[in-house]
Amino acid sequence: MKYAIVVSIFKTEFGPIVFKGNLADNIKLASNLGYDAVEFAVKNPESVDIEALKKILEQYNIPALTFGTGQVFFDQGLSFSDKDKNKRENAVKSVKRIIDLAANFNASIIIGLIRGKVHSIDGNPENAIKKAEEKVSICLKECMDYSEKYGTRFFIEPINRYETNIFNTLSSVSSFFNRFKDIFDLNRIGILADTFHMNIEEPVIEKSIQNHIKMIKHVHFADSNRWAPGYGHTDFERIFKVLKDNNYSGYISFEILPLPDPVAAARDALSYIKNLERKII
Template identity: 35%
Template sequence: MIPSAVTISLVEAARGGPFVYWDDLEAAIREAKELGFDAVELFAPGPDAVDVEQVKGLLTETGLKMAAVGTGAGMVLHRLSLTAVSEDQRTKAKDFVRSMIDFGAAFDAPAIIGSMQGRWGDGLERDAALGFLGNALVELGEHAKQYNVPLIYEPLNRYETNLCNTMAQGVALLESRNITNVVLLADLFHMNIEEVGIADGLRDGGQHIGHVHFVDSNRRPAGCGHMDYAPIVAALKEIGYDGYASAEAFPWPDPSAAARQTIESYRKYFGAM
């Protein structure tokens, strides 16, 4: 059974982004429990933004898990990138990701690298940027290993990065550099833009896929766009995927309605798996 998760953002500068819940962490966790989610995924400003023991207490009380923690605040708030031209900036970016890996480890949760991967251009060649990214994934994947959790790397659509856009490109990056303890995030929104077929893209990712963002074609909650989920669910079953289906979606028309729509769609499509 693929467990469900829902996203919570505490980053004011990212408001308008694709996160279901905002602001009130405790209220979000309690509503997620009430609706029947298995876990939450947290996008926080940094490792010191929440009281870890308080959140652990809430998770224990509700029986929810922490599916993953995001690192995107490193880009949104600090403009840090793992592929910056400046070595000092790349070092700061890795240090921020390490701090979020440590933060997530308190909940036995992996960290996600998405926007912090950056892009090539402006004097930086593609091969050099991929080299910087690959080296960072080696280092950071090794750092995560001490906590018995993987690091999650997310290929993004062409408007957000020009490094890896498809699952096949993500696999090539991991395998060409022998990167270990790093898995891929298959975000259905990004895949809807970049893959010839989402189901085939999931097959391309295969055993490298360790996390899924469950969202519709327009980044609204599942069921509010034109995504065809039947072949997606079949492909996930075919590759033996057993990680989370986590809702990284716009809070449309509002957070509670978006969460409710997501869990209803989750039950419809994943309930029989």
């Protein structure tokens, strides 16, 4: 199994990112700790010095795996499901800029909170959510069509009900793919399974993984309290085993709180899971 950790390219108040601040130092630290790749959180892709970033990654022999889009929603308030068409269009424009940046590193795109949330359900939540999903599908298709020249892959992340009311479970994302299968290139889209959100939404995490394993292309590990694995109550042995038994070949990445401090969080996350991997093998 290969492991990655999330690094923010710029300072952000977004919580579950271990490394924020000095980019070169954080990439060096991730490499020295033994990580195989890094995920980047970014909101202003045009401000990124691409050549400088490439040199840093090459220097420490660590690739960029994905680029997240959550800060576009978190810091700019833009989403694919907003009632305001202009805001939806601006969300797509922002994601396209991230796609252009990610293409320089052959990296994938994570679709998390950028999908937004439904604020007014008008007494008919099912209908409101369906309409929101239609908006998301249009925006996502535009992004996928735009990125076809790069071959960019997209990972849709189910997120818990306290943060959004669209796509809370693996099955809801799978149903979304099936509903719009005629407009999506299913070879370039998949599910990002995050154990923190699954701990809230899935009745049995490993069973949900088993049921949707063919569509799971990326995995985030975080414990029940969003600390590093081993600091909470999540049974990672059972989760790791179902991934291994089903020949999951993607990365496991840590999107966790920087607690008790960033270095300890990154070190302990990798150490805990690698020890677990040795035990299971």
